[in-house]
Amino acid sequence: MKVMVMIKGTANSEAGELPSQALMTAMGNFNQQLVDAGIMESGEGLKPSSAGFRVRFSGDKRSVMQGPFVETNELIAGYWVWNVSSMDEALEWVKKCPNPMMVDSDIEIRPFYNMEDFAEVDSNGEISAQEDVLRETIAVQKSMQQTTLNNYLFFGGRCEEALNYYKQHIGAKIGMLMRFSDSPEPMPEGILAPGFENKVMHCEVTVGDSKIMASDGCGDGTTFSGFSLAITLATEQEAQKVFATLSDGGQVTMPLEPTFWSPLYGQLIDQFGVAWMVMLPEANNK
Structure with a gap:
């Protein structure tokens, strides 16, 4: 009680x-x-x-x-x-x-x-059902307060050039940067375009009080190729729930599974065409 x-x-x-x-x-x-x-x-x-x-x-x-x-x-x-x-x-x-x-x-x-x-004044259960919805909404809002959302940019082979340009002209600060050649796990056969071994696999950029994540992607393009929204959840339960919800009616491009950089990581395109990267923080405690 x-x-x-x-x-x-x-x-x-x-x-x-x-x-x-x-x-x-x-x-x-x-x-x-x-x-x-x-x-x-x-x-x-x-x-x-x-x-x-x-x-x-x-x-x-x-x-x-x-x-x-x-x-x-x-x-x-x-x-x-x-x-x-x-x-x-x-x-x-x-x-x-x-x-x-x-x-x-x-x-x-x-x-x-x-x-x-x-029960006497809610004989048909409508008020109780409404309360259940409110409680679930509050629980989601509370858990999502620990969630972070960042833009993830893909530069199609020109990521390092873009980073240096933003560093010079808008004071961008480059944080962690990993190249495909730095990966502790080999890339799947055929996924990486020739000559991309030393391209940027992942990096973090701070501009003012905003953080942007970026990559060259795996293709052989030479122009900006789009972006994803990278959402980091606090718990495995929330990550599974958000991934399932966003992928409903959309397309899973990478299943939610453990990786060397995250206990759970997956990619999808939702039913509105927005690309998402769903993950847990590296030091997540289940």
């Missing part, structure tokens, strides 16, 4: 009195125990109500009130969200908590509603 554990406000917390270093250390150790036990989803301290606002609803009218608010014992100074097996387990954890205030204080525990609690 999911519960919210609320640290009630005191006159001290409303005055903006900060906890001592000893109390901060003790609370940090307690939070570590919660994380190690696998029950803590989130937890934050709140500034005094003088930094907050209330919005009062009366019919179609809204009125805004600025803090501070006088009902100190009704205010919340901080909270956790826990996933526990029962209210008894939540109570046992709260009893282990250091006193979160420098004075006498209270901690309140309240369970969250589940959609099952609304």
Whole structure:
């Protein structure tokens, strides 16, 4: 069951009195125990109500009130969200908590509603289905916050020439650069055009605060041949999901599989004609 554990406000917390270093250390150790036990989803301290606002609803009218608010014992100074097996387990954890205030204080525990609690008013399940979609959307948004997206340019044999030009004229900084001859694994038979052995297989270029990836590609062209979007995911599960989603209705040009530069790497063209490179970071921990 999911519960919210609320640290009630005191006159001290409303005055903006900060906890001592000893109390901060003790609370940090307690939070570590919660994380190690696998029950803590989130937890934050709140500034005094003088930094907050209330919005009062009366019919179609809204009125805004600025803090501070006088009902100190009704205010919340901080909270956790826990996933526990029962209210008894939540109570046992709260009893282990250091006193979160420098004075006498209270901690309140309240369970969250589940959609099952609304079965009487959601007889056809439409609201529950909508909530499922929202939860999935939030989960995707949260996981994608760790995702990076870069342009990957293909110069058809003129990559090094382009790098030197951009370095001279727009201050580009060349980071890691690998030639096909540097590859620790041999290139598949027939994939590399004659004379491309010393061409750029992969490089990273920084212009201002933007990073661009580039390559000569494997062909024998002499002009700019296009680009891909290189998307780096945080976990194998996300990489598999994104690769499957983007390739639906499109074309897989390289299956998602381990390579010497990435635990998982694959290429595809989506149904809109956009080329993608999906990968995990080199130091990914599954």
